[in-house]
Amino acid sequence: MNNNISYTIDEVAQILKISKLTAYDLIKKGDLVAFRVGRQMRVEHEEIERYKSKNRTGAVQEEKNDSREYKKPRNRVKNQVLLSGQDLVLDILSKHIEKNTSLTPLRSYTGSLNSLISMYNGECDVVSVHLYDGDTGEYNLPYVKRLLVSHPFILMNLVCRTAGFYVKKGNPLNIKEWKDLAKAGVTIVNREKGSGARVLLDEQLRINGISKDSVKGYGVELTSHFSIASAVAGGQADVGVGIENAAKMINVDFIPLIKEQYDLVLLKTKENDELVKIMKEAVCSEEFRSQLEQLNGYDLSLTGKIIYES
The missing domain is CATH 1.10.10 (Arc Repressor Mutant, subunit A)
Structure with a gap:
């Protein structure tokens, strides 16, 4: 049965x-x-x-919108909102929203680039991004402008984080910079395509003139910072890219390399007015901020700041 x-x-x-x-x-x-x-x-x-x-009369198919005009799904359950991203601060934000507002948050644990594409296709309400652009040295805005072309949007900072390398305790292979990933005897473990950590790695390899073919383990993919750190701690790899917070929970050392913005993206539409207001109030609330202050590895100096509004 x-x-x-x-x-x-x-x-x-x-x-x-x-x-x-x-x-x-x-x-x-x-x-x-x-x-x-x-x-x-x-x-x-x-x-x-x-x-x-x-x-039964028709096959279940992916919804398509050939005009690419953003439209929220019709007949949606009232007040449900989908937040996409993988950082635990989004789980805290979701609980805060559920507790203090009329919205019912749903979570999608999808990487930054794929989340943005989903927003473009009308499948997400709130998207988190940490996408490094090697040409400008800027986070997020270059990607959001390109992917959400013709869609007015708001880019608001949630937190700032330090990204870098997870290495074995004591850093026995003396891995300190991006070029060290191509050294003989060094094996990495990679994040999945579409994740912010994968974009960061690919951009740094490009900037430093390193072929991915010369990086042992480049094709081995895991889907979270914690799984990357755990793989390094367990000896399956020598190094992986991730954020500082996970290193404080797993038995690895952390080599800081770059400060990244972890921002939220919301579309500016008439039907989103209330959602935008609620998200701004939630991120700037003392209750939410006090919860974030209990975490390690996060910088709240820009939290709630509107980075860009089109």
């Missing part, structure tokens, strides 16, 4: 042969009914069968 079985969003996406973001979108519309178990959302087997039966 499958009546008591429930599935994670990843599993729902696999069963229906859709993306995770489309699965979230179906929940936001009310086409799929989900429930929470802690931070995780789950969908019951019966609910998936009901949805499949209802849509």
Whole structure:
């Protein structure tokens, strides 16, 4: 009997042969009914069968919008909002919003570049980004302007963080700069395509004239700062790129290399007016800020600042 079985969003996406973001979108519309178990959302087997039966006349497909005009999904569940990004400060922000506002936040743990693309396609409400541009030395704005072309938006700082290398305790291979990644005997572990850490690595390799083919382990991918740090601690790699916070929780040393902006992107549309107001108030609230002050590895000097508004 499958009546008591429930599935994670990843599993729902696999069963229906859709993306995770489309699965979230179906929940936001009310086409799929989900429930929470802690931070995780789950969908019951019966609910998936009901949805499949209802849509039996046509295959489940990814939603497309050939005009590329941003439109929020129709018939969405009232007050649900999807926040995309991987840093734990977003989980704290989500809980703060749920506690203090009328919104019901949903979380998508997707990397910066892929999150921006999802926003462009109308699949996300709030996106977090930390995307380094090697030509300007600037974070985020060059990418957001290019990807959200013709869409008015607000770029607001959430926190600043230090990015660098995770290395084994004592740094036995003396890894200190980007060029050291190409040294003989050094093996890295990489982040997935579309993540901010992957963009940072690729830009630094380009700036320093290092071919990715000369970097051993470049093709080995993991999907979080914690998994990268854990791989280094466990001896599967000598070095990985990530943020300082994870190094304080895993048995590795951290080599700081760059201060990065971790910003939020919101589209400026008439229907987003209330969301923008709520997000600004939440990020600038004393309660949220005091929670962030308890964390290690975060700089709050720009928190709440509007970096750019088109």
